[in-house]
Amino acid sequence: MSPHAFAVFAALLRNRSGLTIGPDKLYLLETRLTPLLRQHRIANLDGLATRLAQGRCEKLARAVVEAMATNETYFFRDITPFAHFRDHTLRYLHASRPASASLRLWSAAASTGQEAYSLAMIVAESSPWLGARGIEIVATDIARTPLERARAGHYTQFEIQRGVPMAALVRHFQKQEAGWRIAENLRAMVRFQEWNLLTDLSPLGRFDVIFCRNVLIYFDRPTKMRVLEALAEQLAPDGVLYLGGAETTLGLTSRLVPEPGAPSVYRRVSDATGTIALEMNASSSAAASAIERRPVSRPRSGAFGTS
Amino acid sequence: MAVARCLCLVVDDSRVVRKVARRILETQGFAVEEAENGQLALDACRRHLPGAILLDWNMPVMNGIEFLQNLRREFGPERPPVLFCTTETEMSYIEQAIANGAQEFIMKPFDDDILLAKFAQVGLL
Numbered sequence: 298m299s300p301h302a303f304a305v306f307a308a309l310l311r312n313r314s315g316l317t318i319g320p321d322k323l324y325l326l327e328t329r330l331t332p333l334l335r336q337h338r339i340a341n342l343d344g345l346a347t348r349l350a351q352g353r354c355e356k357l358a359r360a361v362v363e364a365m366a367t368n369e370t371y372f373f374r375d376i377t378p379f380a381h382f383r384d385h386t387l388r389y390l391h392a393s394r395p396a397s398a399s400l401r402l403w404s405a406a407a408s409t410g411q412e413a414y415s416l417a418m419i420v421a422e423s424s425p426w427l428g429a430r431g432i433e434i435v436a437t438d439i440a441r442t443p444l445e446r447a448r449a450g451h452y453t454q455f456e457i458q459r460g461v462p463m464a465a466l467v468r469h470f471q472k473q474e475a476g477w478r479i480a481e482n483l484r485a486m487v488r489f490q491e492w493n494l495l496t497d498l499s500p501l502g503r504f505d506v507i508f509c510r511n512v513l514i515y516f517d518r519p520t521k522m523r524v525l526e527a528l529a530e531q532l533a534p535d536g537v538l539y540l541g542g543a544e545t546t547l548g549l550t551s552r553l554v555p556e557p558g559a560p561s562v563y564r565r566v567s568d569a570t571g572t573i574a575l576e577m578n579a580s581s582s583a584a585a586s587a588i589e590r591r592p593v594s595r596p597r598s599g600a601f602g603t604s
Numbered sequence: 605m606a607v608a609r610c611l612c613l614v615v616d617d618s619r620v621v622r623k624v625a626r627r628i629l630e631t632q633g634f635a636v637e638e639a640e641n642g643q644l645a646l647d648a649c650r651r652h653l654p655g656a657i658l659l660d661w662n663m664p665v666m667n668g669i670e671f672l673q674n675l676r677r678e679f680g681p682e683r684p685p686v687l688f689c690t691t692e693t694e695m696s697y698i699e700q701a702i703a704n705g706a707q708e709f710i711m712k713p714f715d716d717d718i719l720l721a722k723f724a725q726v727g728l729l
């Protein structure tokens with residue numbers, strides 16, 4: 298591949314999806330884009346770059362972006378963020394919101410849907426105490442093909458085994474001829490939608506919980522900053538953001554601070570005072586009243602939802 | 605710091621499966637003992653109760669579910685944790701495993717990722 302071609306791919310990916318690739322990732326371009334050549338009858342990667350540089354083929358550009366995305370995901374990935382969501386966030390939100398308010402959850406880089414369905418399983422299993430509480434799960438991704446799989450809710454035995462505990466498998470899946478299908482009530486709980494995190498997020502509305510995991514790692518620093526700012530904007534003042542294990546907000550935005558003692562968990566800082574915004578809502582419930590007013594500079598661990 | 609290694613009993617009539625499981629578990633610091641059917645596994649448990657059991661379903665002499673029933677009757681309802689590991693993948697088998705006190709269910713074929721994910725799910729890793 299010529300240096301020029303490499304530059305064309307790198308710029309296209311960076312502008313469209315935020316994916317940053319250095320020259321050390323040349324092999325990745327080759328392995329992931331070569332299948333596209335055959336499909337589109339292009340002789341080699343230089344030829345593909347030339348076509349893209351002409352800027353006339355939107356479909357081809359999209360295909361390149363999709364082919365370069367890493368879609369790997371699994372149910373209950375890393376376990377602890379999901380346990381935190383189940384044991385703290387969901388309980389807190391349920392206690393602090395009026396009964397008529399729906400809780401809105403967002404899986405912001407949903408890939409093939411395992412993250413969104415993991416949340417749906419937790420919600421379903423919390424129904425004894427959630428009662429009639431409305432819960433909306435929105436799951437978005439830039440890539441169309443994985444979203445189609447997500448909507449179908451059909452998973453291979455391998456995908457199931459990597460993350461779904463036996464008890465959840467029995468409760469929430471049906472065996473198919475090949476693989477397993479998510480139960481219809483869970484499938485109906487999630488709305489899958491194509492959405493690029495680099496575009497305006499405001500049409501998606503406000504969310505109480507955002508899972509945006511294992512996607513920022515692919516972005517360069519300015520893109521991470523920009524996306525985190527945009528996520529903060531969509532997060533309710535007392536909402537919670539979950540990032541991937543190798544991701545952080547530290548040094549990237551002052552609007553989202555890590556929850557002490559809870560890895561991958563971030564909260565919004567109120568814009569005006571620099572205090573954790575949670576306190577503004579801390580009167581409406583027992584769970585919430587356990588949370589004391591505290592300045593961001595002196596965060597205390599374990600106060601959230603531990604009552 | 606000397607920590608006693610967790611002993612995992614691998615029960616399977618296939619020598620290859622026992623070998624593969626042993627290799628994966630030993631890399632994670634488990635000590636491994638093998639048994640090729642349920643009866644031999646029960647004998648092993650009576651000598652020394654392991655910290656975990658990886659259990660095949662279809663075996664000669666005594667199959668996995670019979671072994672599990674005996675184990676729970678003799679040693680109580682929860683310990684040691686039992687992870688089935690079988691080519692049986694029908695829902696009815698999984699339900700039977702749960703009803704008889706198994707903690708997890710691995711469908712063959714398995715690999716390192718799956719085995720270790722399941723051991724993590726039951727708190728062994």
Ligand SMILES: C[S@@+](CC[C@H](N)C(=O)[O-])C[C@H]1O[C@@H](n2cnc3c(N)ncnc32)[C@H](O)[C@@H]1O
Nearest residue numbers: 314366370406408438439440493494510511512
């Ligand atoms: C590694 S997966 C993460 C899946 C899941 N969140 C998890 O943690 O397991 C990364 C996903 O991010 C998506 N992605 C990459 N750039 C994106 C963008 N700019 N907007 C939305 N999704 C994007 C990819 O298509 C891919 O499905």
